[in-house]
Amino acid sequence: MRNLLLISILISSSFSFASPVELKLEDVAKKVSNDNFLVIENAERVYQKKENIKFSRANLLPKLNIWNLLKLPAVFVDPLAVGDIIQDFAPFLVPSNWFKVAQSKHLYKARKEQYRALWANEVNTAKLLFVSVYRDEVFANLVLQKQEKYKEIMQIAKTRNIFGIGNLFAYNLVRDRYLSLVEDSRNLENLVYSEIKELQFLTGINNEEDVVIKAPLLPKLEGASKIDFSKIIFKAIEASPEVFQYEHLINALSKVRGQINFSILGTSTFSMGEGNGVFDHIPIQDGLGFGMGASIRISKSEGRILKTQLKGTIETIKRQVNVLVKEYNSLIHNYTITQERIELANSNYEAMMSHIAIGGTLNVMEMVEILDNLYASKILLLSYQFRFSDLVEKIKRITFSGDYSSGPILNIEE
Numbered sequence: 162m163r164n165l166l167l168i169s170i171l172i173s174s175s176f177s178f179a180s181p182v183e184l185k186l187e188d189v190a191k192k193v194s195n196d197n198f199l200v201i202e203n204a205e206r207v208y209q210k211k212e213n214i215k216f217s218r219a220n221l222l223p224k225l226n227i228w229n230l231l232k233l234p235a236v237f238v239d240p241l242a243v244g245d246i247i248q249d250f251a252p253f254l255v256p257s258n259w260f261k262v263a264q265s266k267h268l269y270k271a272r273k274e275q276y277r278a279l280w281a282n283e284v285n286t287a288k289l290l291f292v293s294v295y296r297d298e299v300f301a302n303l304v305l306q307k308q309e310k311y312k313e314i315m316q317i318a319k320t321r322n323i324f325g326i327g328n329l330f331a332y333n334l335v336r337d338r339y340l341s342l343v344e345d346s347r348n349l350e351n352l353v354y355s356e357i358k359e360l361q362f363l364t365g366i367n368n369e370e371d372v373v374i375k376a377p378l379l380p381k382l383e384g385a386s387k388i389d390f391s392k393i394i395f396k397a398i399e400a401s402p403e404v405f406q407y408e409h410l411i412n413a414l415s416k417v418r419g420q421i422n423f424s425i426l427g428t429s430t431f432s433m434g435e436g437n438g439v440f441d442h443i444p445i446q447d448g449l450g451f452g453m454g455a456s457i458r459i460s461k462s463e464g465r466i467l468k469t470q471l472k473g474t475i476e477t478i479k480r481q482v483n484v485l486v487k488e489y490n491s492l493i494h495n496y497t498i499t500q501e502r503i504e505l506a507n508s509n510y511e512a513m514m515s516h517i518a519i520g521g522t523l524n525v526m527e528m529v530e531i532l533d534n535l536y537a538s539k540i541l542l543l544s545y546q547f548r549f550s551d552l553v554e555k556i557k558r559i560t561f562s563g564d565y566s567s568g569p570i571l572n573i574e575e
Contacts (some may be wrong), residue, residue, distance in 0.1 A: 182370050186291050186377035189364060190564040193284045196365020200280050200569070207276045210269040267413035268439075274406035280569040281402070285558040287363040289551055294356045294374050296547040300540060301349040307536045308342040314528055315339050317517060331525035338529060382549040387490040393560060394482050400561035401478055407471035411464060414440065418460050481559060489552045492545050499542045506535040 184192075193200060318332040357372050366372060398404060417440050440463070509531045557563035 181373045182366060183373050183375055184291070184360070184364070184366070185375045186288065189287050189291055190284045192364035192366070193287050194280065194569055197283050197287075197363060198365065200283055203276045203279050204569075207269075207272050210265070210272040213265045213269065261416070264413045264416035267409045267416065271406045271409035271413065274402040274409065277402040277568055278406070281558055281561070281565050283363065284564060285554065287360060288554055288564070290356060290360050290363065291374065292377065292379070292547060292550055292554070294353055294360060295377060296543070297349055297353045297356065298374065299543060301346060301353065303536060303539060303543070304342055304345050304349060307532065308339060308346065310532055311335060311339040311342060314532075318525070334525050334529065379546070379550040380553045382492060382496050382546050385493050385549070387493055388486055388556075390483060390486045393486065393556065394479055396560045396562075397478050397482050398475055401474070401559075403474050403478070404471065407467055407474065410439065411467050411471075414460060414464055414467065418457065478559065485552055485556055485559070489549070489556070492549050492552070496542070496545055496549075499538060499545060503535070503538040503542060506531065506538050510535050 315332065315335045318335050322329060322332055357374070358368060360366075361368055361370065361372055513528060513531055554563075558565055561568075
């Protein structure tokens with residue numbers, strides 16, 4: 162009952178009747194960093210790894226175990242019994258414990274890189290979604306403009322039918338296109354609404370709030386210069402947290418080998434579940450035995466796996482950069498062609514409207530084709546401009562420039 166009351170209080174307190182929240186593209190990265198649920202959760206996991214380092218260091222100090230105290234008298238009778246209690250009274254004498262400390266440091270760094278990659282992906286997704294919302298709002302305005310054009314032609318066709326100089330087929334065809342555009346407007350309105358709600362979730366804005374998207378200042382496709390793959394790829398690899406995390410994991414694996422080599426002096430006295438069990442499948446025997454060789458071979462195999470994954474990650478980055486560069490340069494080339502198409506379509510539309518204004522015959526099929534070509538070209542040009550903006554943002558993400566350059570800040574209460 163108490164839990165239900167708490168849930169009802171949280172739900173009721175979340176409703177807001179304030180004025181709409183204005184969201185700018187410049188604010189998205191900060192909102193994601195501070196309020197995104199997945200980012201906050203993983204920040205806590207990084208914090209846990211940081212505390213694991215303190216835990217491993219603390220376990221190098223003597224600790225009190227009441228039951229092991231009972232073994233103290235046995236030391237005076239059998240000096241070999243000292244090995245049973247050294248783990249408690251002098252754990253710093255066990256080499257595996259020192260390797261555990263070093264391993265925890267590398268795994269903490271690997272977790273930080275994983276967090277940096279996740280944060281960057283969430284920021285990138287939110288910023289692309291923001292631009293997508295704005296794009297669909299612009300497209301919705303274009304559909305409304307086209308709708309008005311068809312309404313104008315529909316009125317002309319209707320008037321001509323009244324005076325007996327038109328035909329019903331022309332009127333019905335134009336009206337059908339007009340009603341289709343009305344339906345498209347409603348569908349776009351619903352799409353924008355759902356996208357805004359998704360954007361609110363990514364940026365941590367209360368879902369009951371009304372959000373207004375402020376028009377962003379987007380990179381200009383017109384006059385843009387082509388880019389070179391070779392100038393981007395090295396920066397992308399050097400900045401990649403996906404690459405760095407494997408380097409830290411490989412370093413952590415070397416500490417596991419250290420534990421194996423010194424297993425004759427005992428295994429580590431504490432477990433931290435490092436890396437979510439990333440090396441748990443590597444067996445470490447307690448003491449010198451015939452399984453030591455197998456453990457070393459397994460650890461070497463794990464090293465080869467990590468290096469293969471590292472190489473695969475680098476090749477994936479190369480592929481992504483290659484695709485981005487190719488599309489980026491293609492857009493620059495296609496942009497001027499599309500501009501010319503718009504000029505031709507607009508010229509045809511003006512000529513047709515002038516022809517109708519002086520009493521010329523209304524050719525419905527020509528009019529429909531001219532209008533469709535005009536707005537198809539406008540939408541295509543806008544698609545190129547927005548796609549160019551997306552590509553610029555993706556290049557910033559993969560090279561960690563712009564909003565990604567400073568990296569995430571761990572806002573964690575300790």
